[in-house]
Amino acid sequence: MSTTEGHRLALPRYHRDPPGTHPPLDSPAYGSTALRHPKQPLVVLPHRLTEVTGPLLGPGRIGPLDNDLTRQHPGEPHGQRIIVHGRLLDGNGEPVRDSLVELWQANAAGRYKHVRDRWPAPVDPNFDGTGRTLTDSEGRYEFTTIKPGAYPWQNHDNAWRPAHIHFSVFGTAFTQRLVTQMYFPDDPLFAQDPIFNSVPDPKARQRMISRFDLDRTQPNWALAFEFDIVLRGNDSSVFEDEEEDE
Numbered sequence: 001m002s003t004t005e006g007h008r009l010a011l012p013r014y015h016r017d018p019p020g021t022h023p024p025l026d027s028p029a030y031g032s033t034a035l036r037h038p039k040q041p042l043v044v045l046p047h048r049l050t051e052v053t054g055p056l057l058g059p060g061r062i063g064p065l066d067n068d069l070t071r072q073h074p075g076e077p078h079g080q081r082i083i084v085h086g087r088l089l090d091g092n093g094e095p096v097r098d099s100l101v102e103l104w105q106a107n108a109a110g111r112y113k114h115v116r117d118r119w120p121a122p123v124d125p126n127f128d129g130t131g132r133t134l135t136d137s138e139g140r141y142e143f144t145t146i147k148p149g150a151y152p153w154q155n156h157d158n159a160w161r162p163a164h165i166h167f168s169v170f171g172t173a174f175t176q177r178l179v180t181q182m183y184f185p186d187d188p189l190f191a192q193d194p195i196f197n198s199v200p201d202p203k204a205r206q207r208m209i210s211r212f213d214l215d216r217t218q219p220n221w222a223l224a225f226e227f228d229i230v231l232r233g234n235d236s237s238v239f240e241d242e243e244e245d246e
Contacts, residue, residue, distance in 0.1 A: 021204045021236050029194035031155050067133035069145040077127035079108025079146035081222040084182070084210070087139040088169060091232030095139025100170040101229075102132040103143060110149030110163075119152055144222065150189060162189035162196065169229060178239045182227045183209045199238050208238050 023030075025037040065071050070081055084103075088096040106112050106129060109121040113129055127146060135141050148163045165182045183196065190196055199205045207230075216224035229237045 021199070021201055022238055023195075023198035023200075023240070027194065027198035029156075030198050031194075033198075062132060062134055067131050067141075067143050069127065069129065069131045069143065071144075072128060073126040075126040077107065077124050077146050078122075079124075079127075079149075081144065082147045083142065083144055083216060083218065083222050083224040084165065084227060085140065085142040085213075085216060085224065086227040086229060088135045088141060089139055089228060089230045091230070091236070093230075095135070095137070096169075096231065097135055097137055097139060099135045099139075100132060101135060101141045102130070102168040102170075103145070103165050104130045105145065105165045106148040106151055108146050108149050110151030110161075112151075117151075121149070121151070147184070147223075155194060159192070160189050162187040162193050167227075167229060169231075178231065178237075180229065180237050180239050181208060182225075184225065185209055185212055204236075204238050207235065 025033065027033045070077055088099055088101065090096055104112075106117075107122075107124040107127045109124070111117055111119065111121040111123055113123060113127070129148075131143050131145065133141050133143065145165070148165060150160050150163050153159050153161055163184050166179065167182060168177060168179050170177050181195075183190070196205060196208070199208070210225040210227040213224040213226045216226070218224070231237070
């Protein structure tokens with residue numbers, strides 16, 4: 001975040017997260033990183049006014065059903081209804097207010113509503129798999145959705161991705177965006193998934209796994225899972241496209 005001191009723009013300064021928190025850009029077991037990771041040293045560009053301001057992400061840009069993926073169509077989607085909730089926190093454990101949180105995911109059969117996803121699992125006409133919301137004054141967010149299924153991919157022989165939900169969080173501008181993934185407890189596919197295991201620190205990997213929350217589970221309606229997103233520090237969430245530690 002940035003502030004102004006008189007006529008001078010004070011740009012943000014951050015401490016680097018502990019080594020091993022974020023996956024390296026080149027993770028050999030995750031095959032496609034060899035095709036897309038930078039081959040030359042990264043060039044650091046200064047953050048100026050256009051990088052740290054606007055556009056506005058106010059409540060008027062969020063629809064009433066944007067955070068309930070089960071009510072965006074006339075019919076009910078297939079699968080186990082779940083509530084995903086948590087807090088967006090800074091490196092000091094303070095809430096990040098009024099931040100845009102987006103998610104996208106596969107449906108209960110493990111298929112995305114995307115033209116390039118064509119493996120033989122059914123497309124759910126009542127489930128788009130996308131949602132968004134703003135954090136409240138305590139940094140809290142909440143979504144109602146369907147638990148996604150596992151799906152195959154072509155990284156290695158008999159490769160399957162564990163069930164997961166993608167999260168994106170924004171600061172005050174679209175250039176201040178971080179992306180992470182949330183997994184579910186006790187998934188048997190963790191051990192063979194190179195994306196999950198590309199995170200070097202085992203403790204950081206555990207922070208990508210949500211916690212089953214019986215207290216927030218709604219009787220006869222939906223199971224609940226808690227997933228906090230921490231932007232910086234020793235308890236930082238794992239984010240994609242971070243620079244490699246030197």
